[in-house]
Amino acid sequence: MGAEQLATANIGVVGLAVMGSNLARNLASRDGNTVAVFNRSPERTRLLTTEHPESGFVASETIEEFVSSLARPRTAIIMVQAGAGTDAVINQLSALFEPGDIIVDGGNADFHDTIRREAAVRATGVNFVGAGISGGEEGALKGPSIMPGGSVEAYTTLGPILESIAAVVDGVPCVTHVGTDGAGHFVKMIHNGIEYADMQLIAEAYDLLRQVGGHSPAAIADIFAEWNEGELESYLIEITAEVLRQVDAKTGKPFVDIVLDEAGSKGTGVWTVQNALDLGVPVGGIAEAVFARAVSSHPEQRGPVRAGITARPEIAVVGHTFHDDVRAALYASKVVAYAQGFDAIIAGAEKYNWNIDKGAIATIWRGGCIIRAQFLNRIKDAYANDSTITSLLVDPYFAQAITDGESAWRRIVSTAALSGIPVPGFSSALSYYDSLASERLPAALVQGQRDFFGAHTYKRVDMPGTFHTLWSGDRSEIETVGSSH
Numbered sequence: 001m002g003a004e005q006l007a008t009a010n011i012g013v014v015g016l017a018v019m020g021s022n023l024a025r026n027l028a029s030r031d032g033n034t035v036a037v038f039n040r041s042p043e044r045t046r047l048l049t050t051e052h053p054e055s056g057f058v059a060s061e062t063i064e065e066f067v068s069s070l071a072r073p074r075t076a077i078i079m080v081q082a083g084a085g086t087d088a089v090i091n092q093l094s095a096l097f098e099p100g101d102i103i104v105d106g107g108n109a110d111f112h113d114t115i116r117r118e119a120a121v122r123a124t125g126v127n128f129v130g131a132g133i134s135g136g137e138e139g140a141l142k143g144p145s146i147m148p149g150g151s152v153e154a155y156t157t158l159g160p161i162l163e164s165i166a167a168v169v170d171g172v173p174c175v176t177h178v179g180t181d182g183a184g185h186f187v188k189m190i191h192n193g194i195e196y197a198d199m200q201l202i203a204e205a206y207d208l209l210r211q212v213g214g215h216s217p218a219a220i221a222d223i224f225a226e227w228n229e230g231e232l233e234s235y236l237i238e239i240t241a242e243v244l245r246q247v248d249a250k251t252g253k254p255f256v257d258i259v260l261d262e263a264g265s266k267g268t269g270v271w272t273v274q275n276a277l278d279l280g281v282p283v284g285g286i287a288e289a290v291f292a293r294a295v296s297s298h299p300e301q302r303g304p305v306r307a308g309i310t311a312r313p314e315i316a317v318v319g320h321t322f323h324d325d326v327r328a329a330l331y332a333s334k335v336v337a338y339a340q341g342f343d344a345i346i347a348g349a350e351k352y353n354w355n356i357d358k359g360a361i362a363t364i365w366r367g368g369c370i371i372r373a374q375f376l377n378r379i380k381d382a383y384a385n386d387s388t389i390t391s392l393l394v395d396p397y398f399a400q401a402i403t404d405g406e407s408a409w410r411r412i413v414s415t416a417a418l419s420g421i422p423v424p425g426f427s428s429a430l431s432y433y434d435s436l437a438s439e440r441l442p443a444a445l446v447q448g449q450r451d452f453f454g455a456h457t458y459k460r461v462d463m464p465g466t467f468h469t470l471w472s473g474d475r476s477e478i479e480t481v482g483s484s485h
């Protein structure tokens with residue numbers, strides 16, 4: 001590593017922790033690439049170059065050296081901690097980059113930050129691409145799903161290199177230009193929200209099979225492995241079977257029994273729910289998954305409540321088809337979670353003026369990412385058949401899937417309630433479906449209450465206009481000017 005470097009690298013990676021080092025190795029393994037690498041603490045850089053001489057990295061110990069090692073137009077992918085760390089590296093690179101160069105933030109950035117950063121960097125003539133990258137360590141190395149946002153010009157240069165390192169399904173690379181500025185990180189955020197919901201539903205299925213079904217973790221691993229051969233085939237089901245089959249070497253107990261039952265999070269699920277609230281999109285499945293992790297992480301509340309209860313419900317007696325019912329409930333709830341996630345994408349695209357192709361998003365999520373699944377082919381097909389559908393639940397395939405699983409779904413939610421097993425994911429998904437399916441909702445009464453205490457007005461079912469009842473007067477109705485609010 002010298003002070004000046006020859007500009008031999010066609011791409012660089014800044015941030016060489018788990019994701020950055022694996023992405024750099026992935027890039028280096030593709031024909032024609034010479035990869036420059038830099039990390040704030042040089043120890044990581046040294047470790048990577050020592051352990052992987054085959055990658056032929058051009059390593060630097062200062063950011064200046066790193067920039068000088070890049071051929072023009074310079075392209076650098078940042079894989080550092082979201083937030084202040086990312087801002088620090090963007091500032092360093094923008095001070096040294098020239099118009100036409102490209103900075104890619106591949107971390108899990110808040111898309112509002114990406115919108116801000118893209119505008120600031122673009123003003124200097126440098127291109128900024130906020131790219132969601134999913135797949136964890138293995139995906140980064142072997143082929144992730146990549147969700148880049150930013151300008152079309154930047155994608156023209158960057159697209160081929162991203163396509164060369166992404167996962168490939170049916171010959172199609174799992175990368176697409178999602179839209180301008182923050183679109184890529186927005187879609188990655190929704191991906192993570194769906195990931196939360198999917199994981200929670202799988203965890204509820206496990207809990208039911210264990211507590212009500214009476215199966216051991218190893219037996220449940222076999223059930224999940226079998227489910228992974230059918231419509232539920234997905235990476236998350238596959239790894240769940242692996243986790244459940246694991247035995248703790250220290251105690252000989254199932255691994256799942258020695259792990260503290262307090263789920264952590266890094267924040268992208270919370271962002272999804274916060275933004276869905278702002279957009280007015282009901283994403284109950286994702287919200288329940290976030291809240292379920294929060295409930296689990298409050299032992300100071302769980303302990304005393306549990307200690308104060310003298311008797312728990314008897315576990316309901318179930319028949320031998322119970323695990324088929326759980327599978328059907330899991331599938332129906334999963335359909336709802338994905339439908340809600342795509343609704344949030346549609347609402348975000350509208351609010352932020354992104355031209356997001358829903359079918360293309362389903363396509364690039366089929367491989368490389370954490371929520372990769374066969375099932376995404378069905379979503380791709382649904383939007384190919386009709387890109388204007390108001391909900392995935394009206395697509396003929398999904399409507400039929402829900403109808404087929406509906407009775408089992410209801411049996412599972414009621415069995416769980418009778419047995420005292422928490423199923424916030426399954427039950428919120430069912431309530432959401434029932435809300436959409438109901439002829440009339442008690443929202444009419446809520447409107448009446450709002451009008452009573454706040455003169456917020458209401459609309460009538462039998463005539464146009466906006467009305468208010470004089471609740472504290474003679475209770476006659478008047479027509480009001482302006483719309484209901």
Ligand SMILES: NC(=O)C1=CN([C@@H]2O[C@H](COP(=O)(O)OP(=O)(O)OC[C@H]3O[C@@H](n4cnc5c(N)ncnc54)[C@H](OP(=O)(O)O)[C@@H]3O)[C@@H](O)[C@H]2O)C=CC1
Binds near residue numbers: 080
């Ligand atoms: N881990 C995962 O499975 C996934 C992670 N991501 C995202 O990818 C990004 C990288 O993730 P991961 O590899 O896990 O690493 P971490 O999120 O743990 O971040 C560690 C890296 O950030 C660098 N860093 C932190 N602060 C600064 C700073 N102020 N200036 C310069 N560098 C800084 C560290 O440098 P140093 O070594 O000097 O401390 C190190 O290289 C994150 O945004 C993460 O959210 C996305 C998908 C999956």
Ligand SMILES: O=C(CO)[C@H](O)[C@H](O)COP(=O)(O)O
Binds near residue numbers: 136265267269370
């Ligand atoms: O982005 C990811 C995968 O797509 C990360 O694995 C994500 O950080 C996991 O989130 P959390 O730690 O909140 O469970």
